[in-house]
Amino acid sequence: MRYRLTTGFFAFILNRLSGVILAVFLIPHFFSLYFIGDAARYEAIRGFYDTPVMRFSELALLGIVLAHGLNGIRLILLEAGAPTRLQKVFFWTALSAGALILLISIPHMMWGAR
């Protein structure tokens, strides 16, 4: 089979790549929480994440979560028997919903507005 750059193939690669990135990220994420029993140490680690660069990285991580999660819902719906002709509609709906959520999250994650 030859690979073709269709919407479906792009969605597949996106899902796979984002899934692997998220899985790898779990390890440092758990590690940084490991010192929760020691408030001073926990706060020292958290201080490292509370810089503009790290905040922005976290925002990027939310983007990856959204890409994987919303695309995952699309896959589950199709597997469960939703008509395949809706495939592209689902993809673009997921993409715009994700973009919207990410946009709304920017002030909350970068500057702490709520």
Place this chain on the structure above:
Amino acid sequence: MKKAAFGWLLSRASAVVLVAGLAVHFSANHFGRPNASEHGIVMMRLAHPGWMAFYAVFLLAIIYHAAYGLWGIALEYLKKGRVLSAVKSALVILSALLVIAGLWILSDTQMLLANPPAPCYKCHSAGSTAGTIPSGRALRIFQ
């Protein structure tokens, strides 16, 4: 039900749990800088059994889902044999370690809550906005 089908169903069920779980987790811990994940605030939240239950379920769902997904990728690229079995063992061990680490972290918070160094986390948190949990309007039900 066949074993493979059950594993598959569980991976889809965990995905659905993760959608809700990630929404809660992000709005509680990663929204509202600078103090949403401050030590005292996290502690106050985890003083509530609802949050403990939430994190226990979230932990199991995320580890199962990730391990199942990575295993699926391995099955696709690797032929049956030594390498595939090694990948399987690595995934099982890593998942077990992460579950243990997660439960350890959760139990550590409970030990600290049972044995608080002053001040009491349930009343006020050290150095943070006293008595309020900035975890988003929707989550105030847990306070």
